Amino acid sequence: MESATLTDRERTEPPRREPAVPNCVIGTILFVGTEIMLFAGLISAHVIFMSERIGELWPPPGQPRLPFEETAINTAALMASGIVLAFGRLAYNQQPRRALLPLGMALALGMFFVGFQGVEWVGLIGEGLTLQSSTYGAFFYTIVGAHALHAVAALICLAWAWSRLWRGTLGKAHFDSVQIFWYFVVLVWPVIFFQVYQ
Amino acid sequence: MADASVTTVEGAVEHHAHEHHGPQGILKYIWSTDHKIIAMQYLFTGLFMGLVGGLMAYVFRMQLAFPGISVPGFGVVSPHEYNALVTNHGSIMIFWVAMPVLIAAFGNFLIPLMVGADDMVFPKINRLSYQVFFVSAVLILASLFVEGGGFGGAWTAYPPLSAQGDYNLSSLGATLWLIAVALEFIAFLLGGINFITTMMNSRAPGMKAYDIPLVCWMIVIASILFMLSVGPLIAGAIMLLFDQTIGTGFFDPARGGDPILWQHLFWFFGHPEVYVVLLPALGITIDIVATFSRKKVFGYKIMLYTVVATGVLSFFVWAHHQFIAGIDPRMANVFMVTTLLISVPIAELCFVVIATLYGGSITLNTPMLWALAFMAEFLLGGVTGIFLGATGADIYLHDTYFVLAHFHYTFFPIAIIGTFAALTYWFPKMFGRMMNDTLGKIHFWGTIIPFNFIFIPLFVLGLGGQHRRIYDFQNFPELAAMQPFRVFATMSLIVMLLFQLVFFYNFIQSLRKGPKAERNPWKANTLEWTTESPPPHGNWPPDQLPRVYRGPYEYAHPDREEDYWPQNLPA
Numbered sequence: 001m002e003s004a005t006l007t008d009r010e011r012t013e014p015p016r017r018e019p020a021v022p023n024c025v026i027g028t029i030l031f032v033g034t035e036i037m038l039f040a041g042l043i044s045a046h047v048i049f050m051s052e053r054i055g056e057l058w059p060p061p062g063q064p065r066l067p068f069e070e071t072a073i074n075t076a077a078l079m080a081s082g083i084v085l086a087f088g089r090l091a092y093n094q095q096p097r098r099a100l101l102p103l104g105m106a107l108a109l110g111m112f113f114v115g116f117q118g119v120e121w122v123g124l125i126g127e128g129l130t131l132q133s134s135t136y137g138a139f140f141y142t143i144v145g146a147h148a149l150h151a152v153a154a155l156i157c158l159a160w161a162w163s164r165l166w167r168g169t170l171g172k173a174h175f176d177s178v179q180i181f182w183y184f185v186v187l188v189w190p191v192i193f194f195q196v197y198q
Numbered sequence: 199m200a201d202a203s204v205t206t207v208e209g210a211v212e213h214h215a216h217e218h219h220g221p222q223g224i225l226k227y228i229w230s231t232d233h234k235i236i237a238m239q240y241l242f243t244g245l246f247m248g249l250v251g252g253l254m255a256y257v258f259r260m261q262l263a264f265p266g267i268s269v270p271g272f273g274v275v276s277p278h279e280y281n282a283l284v285t286n287h288g289s290i291m292i293f294w295v296a297m298p299v300l301i302a303a304f305g306n307f308l309i310p311l312m313v314g315a316d317d318m319v320f321p322k323i324n325r326l327s328y329q330v331f332f333v334s335a336v337l338i339l340a341s342l343f344v345e346g347g348g349f350g351g352a353w354t355a356y357p358p359l360s361a362q363g364d365y366n367l368s369s370l371g372a373t374l375w376l377i378a379v380a381l382e383f384i385a386f387l388l389g390g391i392n393f394i395t396t397m398m399n400s401r402a403p404g405m406k407a408y409d410i411p412l413v414c415w416m417i418v419i420a421s422i423l424f425m426l427s428v429g430p431l432i433a434g435a436i437m438l439l440f441d442q443t444i445g446t447g448f449f450d451p452a453r454g455g456d457p458i459l460w461q462h463l464f465w466f467f468g469h470p471e472v473y474v475v476l477l478p479a480l481g482i483t484i485d486i487v488a489t490f491s492r493k494k495v496f497g498y499k500i501m502l503y504t505v506v507a508t509g510v511l512s513f514f515v516w517a518h519h520q521f522i523a524g525i526d527p528r529m530a531n532v533f534m535v536t537t538l539l540i541s542v543p544i545a546e547l548c549f550v551v552i553a554t555l556y557g558g559s560i561t562l563n564t565p566m567l568w569a570l571a572f573m574a575e576f577l578l579g580g581v582t583g584i585f586l587g588a589t590g591a592d593i594y595l596h597d598t599y600f601v602l603a604h605f606h607y608t609f610f611p612i613a614i615i616g617t618f619a620a621l622t623y624w625f626p627k628m629f630g631r632m633m634n635d636t637l638g639k640i641h642f643w644g645t646i647i648p649f650n651f652i653f654i655p656l657f658v659l660g661l662g663g664q665h666r667r668i669y670d671f672q673n674f675p676e677l678a679a680m681q682p683f684r685v686f687a688t689m690s691l692i693v694m695l696l697f698q699l700v701f702f703y704n705f706i707q708s709l710r711k712g713p714k715a716e717r718n719p720w721k722a723n724t725l726e727w728t729t730e731s732p733p734p735h736g737n738w739p740p741d742q743l744p745r746v747y748r749g750p751y752e753y754a755h756p757d758r759e760e761d762y763w764p765q766n767l768p769a
Contacts, residue, residue: 019399021398021399022399023319026395026398027319027391027395030391030395031391033425034387034426037427037428037430038429038430038432039429039433040429041434041463041466042433045448048456048459049456049459052456131445132444132445134447134454135447135448135453135455138440138447146436
């Protein structure tokens with residue numbers, strides 16, 4: 001825009017200032033803020049639900065215990081994915097193409113996380129935990145399912161970022177946006193894990 | 199740095215293409231990404247929905263005044279139809295009239311023009327926002343005609359009534375209602391992201407934070423409030439949708455759920471929502487009052503900080519809707535204190551407006567009348583709110599017509615008076631023609647006087663103990679005796695609705711034959727008045743985007759001959 005039509009006015013006056021934070025980063029932060037409030041709503045609903053059941057037999061009779069230990073491994077995989085992505089960002093600052101490997105690893109770890117969850121869900125449904133079987137099950141599938149949907153969406157963004165990086169067209173602002181979204185998915189998970197799987 | 203420039207060039211190329219190869223013909227008005235056209239789409243959809251909501255009010259008010267009558271144009275109102283009408287009247291007026299017109303239409307139209315940008319920063323997301331909104335509007339209207347009828351569980355949708363088709367007998371209507379509301383929220387999330395980012399990043403060179411017109415600030419603060427409060431309600435809506443369709447038991451006590459949980463999730467959003475729609479209307483009022491009293495806004499920064507304080511406080515008052523829902527009385531006391539506290543900043547805002555008027559050279563034309571009426575009527579709404587905020591009084595007044603009259607005294611000024619104020623003020627800029635001031639004043643008085651005549655009787659009825667959700671009061675001898683009040687309110691409503699014909703006549707006539715508007719018919723300072731009326735695509739010629747040298751309200755500056763000093767005029 002600046003180079004195409006430079007008028008006298010623009011030559012004499014300073015150009016429109018460069019925004020301190022790029023548009024798509026602000027947009028992503030606002031979106032993630034809303035998502036944080038969505039999960040705050042779901043999690044606080046679960047907290048209230050649990051507080052009304054203090055002293056009751058838990059989990060309810062006939063319902064399986066949630067696989068805390070296996071999911072702890074899975075949680076570690078997701079955390080690792082976030083850390084690898086942080087190293088990817090550092091590598092990108094030096095040489096964009098150096099971020100290809102860490103970004104790919106973050107993507108693979110994220111896919112492992114979602115896949116592992118899928119396997120876990122199949123097992124739990126087999127043990128009789130469904131949305132309708134009890135409010136316990138309903139909360140589990142709603143909250144963890146909402147997170148899984150966000151994880152899949154964020155993985156699609158990561159894959160898109162990786163393909164643009166491969167073609168050498170991934171801008172800094174786009175990398176930042178994808179990174180913020182993935183960090184949201186990574187960091188909201190431990191809260192869900194300790195609240196829902198306890 | 200290299201990457202940043204790559205992005206900029208890409209953006210510029212994209213924008214360039216959009217300018218020259220945008221949709222042509224009729225598609226221009228449907229598929230455009232221009233913020234002004236999207237604003238018009240929101241405006242006309244919102245006005246249409248306002249008409250639908252107003253006619254719904256006509257039907258159920260007729261039933262209340264003349265129970266069992268065959269309402270002209272509708273027929274006999276059955277109890278279920280009555281419930282569906284009041285529910286959808288409330289939902290439509292808040293979600294499909296107040297929000298699209300005040301936030302989306304005027305936010306879209308004003309923010310880029312007032313901050314000196316050529317468009318929103320995310321034009322395609324903006325278009326998507328309207329499309330999602332349009333689908334939601336179609337769904338809410340469709341929900342009235344499906345098998346079992348529209349949803350009749352009030353706009354608050356309290357479970358267990360809303361949780362299962364067996365209870366509300368309109369399972370399809372309830373589900374469609376819920377999906378429509380959820381889609382509407384998504385539309386406004388997309389819009390809000392645009393408003394906030396545009397105001398942060400696309401301001402004209404020289405425009406500092408305190409040079410932004412207050413109406414832009416208000417719309418942006420309202421968007422932030424909306425985005426922070428809506429998450430828990432979306433969470434609740436997902437859970438309620440599962441209760442309705444899959445058969446979970448989040449909110450249904452019969453299936454091990456907790457109905458009060460929904461009330462918390464709903465009102466955590468529901469109370470900030472009042473301020474979400476109030477703030478844009480207040481910003482519109484302030485801008486109009488400053489222009490037509492030819493005075494600088496008294497205490498620009500005080501106003502801004504007060505509004506932020508109101509916004510923060512509005513997140514801690516929600517349980518005042520639940521005083522008699524069985525919450526802990528100690529908690530109720532806390533919420534009573536915060537609720538009464540919130541009247542302090544609102545009173546401050548009223549005083550700011552009065553101080554702006556004081557000593558001004560006031561022109562009482564149509565927009566100014568609407569703006570002043572907004573303050574007067576909203577004040578009545580606020581004062582009656584104090585009674586309801588006090589736990590002791592609320593036990594008696596809860597769910598009576600007193601509550602109903604109270605929130606109509608807040609929402610009517612916001613949604614209707616605020617809309618007319620903005621529409622009459624920015625009409626020359628939006629459509630390039632002047633509106634007829636005499637017809638505007640006739641419409642003003644024909645709306646304001648009947649409005650008070652509708653709702654003052656309802657205060658009396660509420661104090662007399664009339665409950666909100668009753669279809670026919672003839673079964674209650676004490677309440678049946680107050681029938682003249684109901685008839686009077688209904689008659690006033692019909693008068694008010696008829697006076698809207700004056701507005702539509704004036705609107706269409708002015709659009710066709712009104713005198714051409716110059717760039718700055720009101721001699722106002724803000725940037726939107728520096729471009730043509732109506733503004734061309736891109737708002738200003740690409741090489742003449744404005745620069746800003748001063749604040750938006752420099753009226754009657756002692757050093758200047760003229761009594762206004764546009765923001766873009768070099769010193």
